[in-house]
Amino acid sequence: MSYQQTLFNQAYTSQADSTAFFLASNGKNDPHSELLATFDGLFQNNSLGDEHPRCRFPARYHWLIEKLSTSIEIPAAPKCEAFNTFQETLNAAGATMIFPAAYLNSPSSMFGHTLLRIDQHGQDKSNRILAYTASYAAKNDPSDNQLSFVFKGLMGGYPGEMTVLPYYMKLKEYRDIESRDIWEYPLNLSQEETDQMVRHLWEVSGETFDYYFFTENCSYRLLGVLDAIRSEKPMLKAFRLHAIPVDTVRAALQHGYIVDAIYRPSxxxxxxxxxxxxxxxxxxxxxxxxxxxxxxxxxxxxxxxxxxxxxxxxxxxxxxxxxxxxxxxxxxxxxxxxxxxxELDIESPLPELPTPTQRDDQGHLSSRLQISAGEFDDQPYIGFDWRPAYHALNDPGLGYPLGSELKFLDMSFRYYQDDGLKMEDLSLIGIKSITARNRFFRPLSWTFDIGGHRVEEHEKRAWVPHIQGLAGPAWNVSGGLLYALAGGQGQISSKLKSGFDVRAQTSIGYLRKTDSQQFLIGANFEQSAVNDSDPDLRVSARHDLQLTGNWNIFWEFERSKISGSYRNQYELGIKVFY
Incomplete structure (x- = not known):
């Protein structure tokens, strides 16, 4: 059982939230009491059968007996028929970490997902899809809409549960239905470590944990399983603020768990x-x-x-x-x-899709810090940007789908000599899914953003919260993406003339990426449906150059017509991913 210190290291708490997971009444917050209750469980009557503590918590007792060694005489173990059946069904010989890539059309899968495949004795490449998987997910209410799902997921409104299901069911869900590429990472577990993993999965299967999209999510729980196997190399401590699936894959790589990478294309x-x-x-x-x-x-x-x-x-x-x-x-x-x-008795003449030159976990790191110098309307400024997660259109493209953007808590500040330091932009959640249409598929590209930005109001730049949504087509043109989106933005603030504004918006852009460069040009048109004002127009160009895997430099130019006045903006900066 794993305990962690609370935020200010004043006490310990267990990640499990079900009272049935503890033998002591105060076991969730008192590891000493839980350890004593666990020790007492060794001597309970074996007639309890599957309800015996050693049957309910085989991983815990395996650890305890190893620590006790030969210092005391350990009673014979009960039969534990239910656990033995579980163990025999899994027939585990090892495990593989499975990483389905990000899927922007599902709130629960925007950052990707991770799960464990339990590889069985006697299985090989031809029948591996028959193996079982262990996956942690939110037990959501099917009647909830996507907005409710996101809100409850962020606030811990759902319990989470570890389930064990056949791998072919997960492949059908992720690769075929949602069209997500899948990476398989075999783990170098010994048979003893594999057996302890099975014991731990038995303990947590069916138990509830509080579920949070960005912290205690699928990847966090998977790392908890690995920490239970190799407690001397804990990984969870590094993920107290957020756990992004691709980052947990990187952690497993750094800690020496992963020995290979296998690509399954959608x-x-x-x-x-x-x-x-x-x-x-x-x-x-x-x-x-x-x-x-x-x-x-x-x-x-x-x-x-x-x-x-x-x-x-x-x-x-x-x-x-x-x-x-x-x-x-x-x-x-x-x-x-x-x-x-x-009926054609010949081998397939078509080759498999080659493995990409760069895996998702080899792309830029998830957090980003950016520093820049620029000038807006003849006023020089210093810019500071911070984003804890995850990827923007103008970020390096290797390891990320072209046309995808997912930003969380993206903050931009500017320091003007005459106006001091102020927040320029905030994107609480920003999503762009730009997917090319062709004769065979006609997906709808779309964007969504909720946050705030500065607007021209009463000859001042006022801070205004907003919610924005656009949609439209996109096409492959000369190796890049050309898109045309239309929609609107809602704003509400006492600093606006009417207290609120609704603005029709059109956005046209062209995005092109190479292995080391990103180039984005665009034009944006806005017209207020509330105030009788001139339309705003912005034309911009941005070029990003990758210096190393996680260091970029960029320049950006924007020409705008705002409230009838023309303005220029220039910016040059450097950004680092960490």
Whole structure:
């Protein structure tokens, strides 16, 4: 059992929140009393069966008996039939850390996720999906909307629970339904460590813990499992303020748990890769085999067997993803395409999607500090920016999906000689999901931000809270993303003329990234629907250059027309990720 010191190190507390997890009445906050109660449990009558403390808490007692060694005579252990069945079912030979990449369309998965796969004796690459997984998640109310889900998740309004489920169910959820790439990290656990992991999972499965999105989340609990295995190398102490899944993967790497990395691409990325290997005519045929009222099978016969197999395999993948035809029609066509492909007695001519040159955990670190010097409307300033998490459009792209942005508590300050130090911008939560459309998929790109910024009001720059949302299409153009979004922003403040404002907004931009550079140009148009004022227009360009993995320099220029006046802004700075 793991205890941690409270914030000011005045006392100890356990992370478990269920009273059933403790043998002493004050066990949650008194490790000494819990240890004595645990010791007394050694001598309870074995007739208790599965309710015996040694059956309920096998990991705890395994640790205690090791510490007691031969100093006292230990009574024989009870049978523990339920735990033995659990242990035999898992048949654990080792474990693998699983990291499904970030999924911006789900509030609970925006930062990614981590779970453990329990690898069994006798399993290999061909049947690994039959293994079990241990995953910690919030037990949310299905009737809650996404806003309620986010609020309760931030405030600890849900209990969390560790569950053990087959791996193929998780693969279907993450890789196929949510189209998330998955990284598998085999752990170098000994058999004894693996056995202790199983004992610990038995103890915590079904027990409740308070769940918080940014602190006591899936990754935090996973590290707790590993700390229970190797208590001499604890990792949880470094994650008291926030636990971001990719950071916990890095911690496991640094502590020597991870020995390899295996890539499982999402079905969407595998399809896009296969599609790019086909000729334009063959891509047209893939589209027609799935979408046209009468599939073009006659055209398919013009191709030799190897090319026919490639077309059928790609069309089959597409039939599992398409949303432009009724589900029943897509299912029938999927089955027919699979039958036709199986009739061709040849190996697949299409290669697997290559492993990316850089994994998610090898991208820039999650927290960022930025210092800059600039000039706004002929007034020089010094800028200070801090963000605890996670990634912005203009950050280095390696290890992060192009067009994704997820910011939490992003703060920007400026120091003007005549005006002192003031907060310029605040993004409590800022999300951008810019995804290219094509003939096969037509996703809606969108942005959301809640926070505050400075606006021109009564010839002064007033601080105004806001909530903003935009949506629209995006396209791949010359290796970059071109997007056009429209929506609005709501503002409320006593410093505004009417006390509030609603502004229609349009944003057009082009984002291009290479391995070491990011270039972003954009134009933003705003018009108040409340006040009779001139529209605001901003045109900007920004270039970021990566010096090393976590050091960047950048320059930015903005030309704006605000309240009828033209302003220029220049900025040059450096940012470090840590």
């Amino acid at each position: 079905i969407v990325n595998q399809f896009q890769y296969q599609l790019d290997l086909l000729s334009p005519d063959q891509r047209d045929l893939v589209y027609g085999l799935v979408n046209h009222p009468v599939p073009e099978y006659a055209t398919l016969e013009h191709y030799p067997a190897e090319q026919k197999a490639a077309i059928l395999e790609t069309a089959f993948l597409y039939s599992r993803l398409v949303t432009t035809v009724p589900q029943q029609v897509a299912a029938k066509r999927s089955l027919q395409l699979l039958r036709d492909r199986n």
